[in-house]
Amino acid sequence: MANPNKARGTAWESAVRDFLNGYLGLVDERGAFRNPLSGENVRRAAQEGARDVGDVHAAPFILECKDVRNPAVPTWLRQARVEAAHAGFPYGVVVHKRRGLGIHAGRVHVDVRTWSRIRLALGLPARDMFERYGFAASLRGLDTGRWYLTTDVAGFAALLSDVRAGVARAVR
Template sequence: MSNASKAKGTRYESEIRDFLNARGFSVRRVAQMGRLDHGDLHGYPLHIIEAKSVKSIDLPAFVRQADKEAINAGEPFGVCFVKKTRGATADGYAVRSVATDIRLIRRMRDMEEALKDAAFDRWYDIDEEHRRAAA
């Protein structure tokens, strides 16, 4: 990999980190660790993020890498953020396998049910807040 490609990837990792942190997360870049790599970004709840800013998009390889690095990092979910050419950070793509997405949605469903059972008023307030944000 050329230094220009590495610099491009580092810029995108920093873009993603700054974008997420501006939205209330505590994401940080981490050092690469060779075959035991732990992903590019940590601090996105339950995930590692593999960030890709490349001309040639290889989704199967990106997803495999994110899943492997999530295991290495001890996180349940891997996701690959792929930069959209000439697009804003928010216009990029979050990519994961269907199997990973199902595990994530099941966990969210189960945790929502648990919160609803334990503290219905809190669940209701959170649900309303997110419904308003989506409108």
């Protein structure tokens, strides 16, 4: 790949995909899908141009993966919402790589409205949602459109598993 930034982004998308597939038990010890035709498999999406559908599909989530030094989370979250709508998925989130750290240190950002919809779908009070999945709030000024919640990739993997199961499991 000629563009080093593109290569770095592709590597991050692949790392996120591989981690989630492993966490969910969708791959064997060699990393091959247990059921290659399953809609539950986490996959990197093909680029769609103007109607982009996100970087990684982890139904019911679209993941917009970012490997950049300077975060622009509110902008990225707007992009994730649009791409989730293009793909027909209910939730769009951002997975931001932290430089020099592995997949576990990645940050998953969710806008307040999406976080609330997920919480209600799981039937969880806000406090339980924060505690179970390790969320922290980023409240940027008075503009609530810039507010978001953040967890790590492992916390998101647990959330994804619970959303797919349709239930919130006991606190780990």
